[in-house]
Amino acid sequence: AVAGPPRISVGSKAFTESVVLGELATQLARDAGTTVTHDSALGGTQTAWLALTRGEIDLYPEYTGTLSRDILGRTEPTTLAELRAAVAPLGLKISEPLGFVNGYALGMREERAEELGVETISDLRAHPSLRFGFSSEFVPRTDGWKGLRAKYRLPQTEVQGLEHELAYRGLASGALDLIELYTTDAKLSQAAIRQLKDDAGFFPDYSAVILYRADLAERAPDALAAVRRLEGALDEETMIALNARVDLEGVSEPVAAGGLLAERFPSA
Ligand code: PBE
Structure with a gap:
């Protein structure tokens, strides 16, 4: 050799x-x-x-x-x-x-979450018409939307796939009500975003x-x-x-x- x-x-x-x-x-x-x-x-x-x-x-x-x-x-x-x-x-x-x-979490604009009284992921069950935007990889993952909706019995059907880089813009403009966050996202510190409590302990350690x-x-x-x-x-x-x-x-x-x-x- x-x-x-x-x-x-x-x-x-x-x-x-x-x-x-x-x-x-x-x-x-x-x-x-x-x-x-x-x-x-x-x-x-x-x-x-x-x-x-x-x-x-x-x-x-x-x-x-x-x-x-x-x-x-x-x-x-x-x-x-x-x-x-x-x-x-x-x-x-x-x-x-x-x-x-760097974990997954669900985030809403603080103001919107306050207005709807959403603090935990379970609270989302009461708001079926919310518009969700997730990165395309998150949607089919068992530790993503697929598993989450089953575990929490979430009723939302308006789920859009998008690039993670664009998600925060969607929240800010009001085009989306909820996105998935990466907990080390720099943009998280910039915007008034409420991280919903994973009250059923769905997400693993990342x-x-x-x-x-x-x-x-x-x-x-x-x-x-x-x-x-x-x-x-x-x-x-x-x-x-x-x-x-x-x-x-x-x-x-x-x-x-x-x-x-x-x-x-x-x-x-
Ligand atoms: N995460 C959050 C994803 C992206 C950011 C670390 C769980 C992953 O790469 O699997």
């Missing part, structure tokens, strides 16, 4: 935070002397997962709840150890948690982790060690601030990621 410098490929899903996390991993691995391509914003969860299992990418940022429910089809809460055992036969490993949770191919440990040990510096290194506040750099200030993901690394991970 030709022993060249190691090459790896990082993937990310098509939303701001995933691309930023992919960039953080990419730049850390590059600083460790690895040739890295970032296949950025590949698509939804299933697309990224398929690319990983096929070996088209070596790692991508994922969330424990997404892995458990959407990828592995689990219906009961799973521990990280159980998730690790489930992916090991596929030649995959899971990092330690990066340090923050801790951010790096999912990677087990053979990376032999193929590119330095890159893997560098990427794993992200473990425990990103708290919720840091992640929201990174998302804000991109979504509110218009900075590119590579620049936002590079800024954090320069500040927190100055290379030796």
Whole structure:
């Protein structure tokens, strides 16, 4: 075999935070002397997962709840150890948690929620004509609208699929009454939005982790060690601030990621 410098490929899903996390991993691995391509914003969860299992990418940022429910089809809460055992036969490993949770939640404009007296997801049952706007991946997911409407017996039928980036605008304009939030969305802090209480405990925990191919440990040990510096290194506040750099200030993901690394991970 030709022993060249190691090459790896990082993937990310098509939303701001995933691309930023992919960039953080990419730049850390590059600083460790690895040739890295970032296949950025590949698509939804299933697309990224398929690319990983096929070996088209070596790692991508994922969330424990997404892995458990959407990828592995689990219906009961799973521990990280159980998730690790489930992916090991596929030649995959899971990092330690990066340090923050980006969960799903349902949100309404504060004013509208107040006017209708909606505080919990159960309260939505009394308002069947509300217009919902969800990202297209959320609609069919068992940990998304599909499971939610069954669990809470929600009657709404006006459900529109849209890009998550456009959802907040729909709420603001009044075109939509309710959207699904990602709890680390930068736009959440900007608008007066009420996060409805998940009173039936429907949503699982969505801790951010790096999912990677087990053979990376032999193929590119330095890159893997560098990427794993992200473990425990990103708290919720840091992640929201990174998302804000991109979504509110218009900075590119590579620049936002590079800024954090320069500040927190100055290379030796
Ligand atoms: N989440 C919330 C979604 C998107 C944001 C982390 C649960 C996911 O990527 O699975």
